[in-house]
Structure formats: C-alpha cells, structure tokens
Amino acid sequence: MSKRPRVGSAATAATIALTCLVTVVEADESLPYSLAALGTLTCSQIDAKLNEGIAAGDAEAAYSSAQLLIRRVCFRYDPKAYVVLLQKAADGGHKRAQWDLGYAIGLGEGAPQSYAKAGELISGASPRTYGEKLGNAAPEQYNYTVGYGHTLIRLATREVNGLPRHWWKHDHVVRVEIRLHTPDGEHSISVKREGPVPEGGESEVREAEKLVLEAAEDSFRKAVKKLPAPDKALLVEENFVQPVNMLLYASTSNRRPTAGEVDIYLPR
Numbered sequence: 001m002s003k004r005p006r007v008g009s010a011a012t013a014a015t016i017a018l019t020c021l022v023t024v025v026e027a028d029e030s031l032p033y034s035l036a037a038l039g040t041l042t043c044s045q046i047d048a049k050l051n052e053g054i055a056a057g058d059a060e061a062a063y064s065s066a067q068l069l070i071r072r073v074c075f076r077y078d079p080k081a082y083v084v085l086l087q088k089a090a091d092g093g094h095k096r097a098q099w100d101l102g103y104a105i106g107l108g109e110g111a112p113q114s115y116a117k118a119g120e121l122i123s124g125a126s127p128r129t130y131g132e133k134l135g136n137a138a139p140e141q142y143n144y145t146v147g148y149g150h151t152l153i154r155l156a157t158r159e160v161n162g163l164p165r166h167w168w169k170h171d172h173v174v175r176v177e178i179r180l181h182t183p184d185g186e187h188s189i190s191v192k193r194e195g196p197v198p199e200g201g202e203s204e205v206r207e208a209e210k211l212v213l214e215a216a217e218d219s220f221r222k223a224v225k226k227l228p229a230p231d232k233a234l235l236v237e238e239n240f241v242q243p244v245n246m247l248l249y250a251s252t253s254n255r256r257p258t259a260g261e262v263d264i265y266l267p268r
Helices: 043-055 059-070 079-091 095-107 115-125 139-158 202-226
Strands: 172-182 186-193 238-248 263-265
Touching: 043 059, 059 079, 059 095, 079 095, 095 115, 095 139, 115 139, 139 172, 139 202, 139 238, 172 202, 186 202
Parallel strands: 238 263
Antiparallel strands: 172 186, 172 238
C-alpha cells in the first residue's frame, strides 16, 4: 500500500461479489483494473492488484479504488483518501472521476467545500448545453451555479431513504425525477413505476409510488439543509434535472438490490 493512502481492509479473506458495483460503472472486462475484472478476487488480491495499477499510473485503477472505498467494499471509507484517488484518476483523464471529484468538493467531503470549483470540474467532465442566461453568464457565476445545482440534486437522489419496510408481492422499478430551478430553489419531483403493471398489482403500484415520492421529498429537504447555503448573487437562472431509478424487490426475489449513486433499494 505504498503508492496510495492506506485504508484498512474490511474483509481481507473473503471473496466479494462486485456485481452490484459493476452495474453502475463501466463493466468492461478488457480493462484489467475495472470492477468487472476484479469481481472474482479476494479483498487482499484486489488490494494488491489496484496498488499495482496505481503505481503504474493507471487512471482506472485509481477510480476503481475510489469506488470500492466510498461503498465500503474491502476498505474502510476515508473521505480524504477518496478525494486523493479521484484526483489521481482525473489527472489521468478519467472523466467520471472528474465528475465525482467535483461532487465531493461541492459537498465538502474530503476537500474544502467550493461550489465554484465543483462546477468547474463537473463542466469539464461533462460539457452540456444550458439555458441562455446560464450559457451567457460570466465564468464565476456559471461555475458556481453548475456546482450548486448538480451537487444539490445529486445529493437529494443519493440520500433517498427512510422508506418503511414492506413485503412487496412484485418487483418494482420506480423512476424518480427531481427538478431544481435556480436561483429561487423551487423544485418538483415526479414519480412513476417503469414497465407494465403486474396483474392485480395496481394498488401496490400506487402505494409504492406514494412512498417513494414522500421519501424523495424528505430527501430533498434534508439535502438543502445539509449543504452550505449558496450565495444567490452568484446563482443564475437555470433548470437542473436528476433522474433516479429505485429498485423495490419482491419478498420472494432472490436478486440482490443494486448499489450505486442512482440505484436505491427498499430494505426488507
């Protein structure tokens, strides 16, 4: 562990299933340090292999290490080490790592909090077209608005939780879409079950959608309180949208819930 911040191994002997993580990031087994390629290894083997890649300057190795760290798979979470690993990956040209680094800085987790720096990183990682007012804004206002908007809605979707335990008869994939308008902070949330309604499952679908909407609204309120209040003088008018799929599994399902930033499950 000489080439990256040392983190304690949580389960060095066990072989761990990375299937859940692989569904979130690129599951390219041709990349030797991707999560897909690490899925059958023990934690000790994963640790050794990723250190090998990081020592060689491989951006994917640094990003995979960060993903395992923040999800507490094999390693105990350390926010500062997480940011260092993301920075290594971003410096190596890993765009997803750059986006995640911007989000971490927007939150102030593992690095000094800054919406402006977060927006600069996010914009560089994922260029997109915004509305006329933001598109024509000064760089300071542009980066600040992008950083705040994306940090808030991503945090809101990440922390959708607190759903009561239910014994569902059917599997449900519920699509949640959170919309944020800056600078006034107005938001809206839409919830709809994906796919055909199971036979006889109409009432269960309505209940699932209702519970998910309540949880999403609660999560948004908590996200607003958790983040530092923005400087409204630096915010420009814009609409931000963040979709999220919530996976609710039937009590008879043998499938494991999907883990990740936008895949959330209902515990039973």
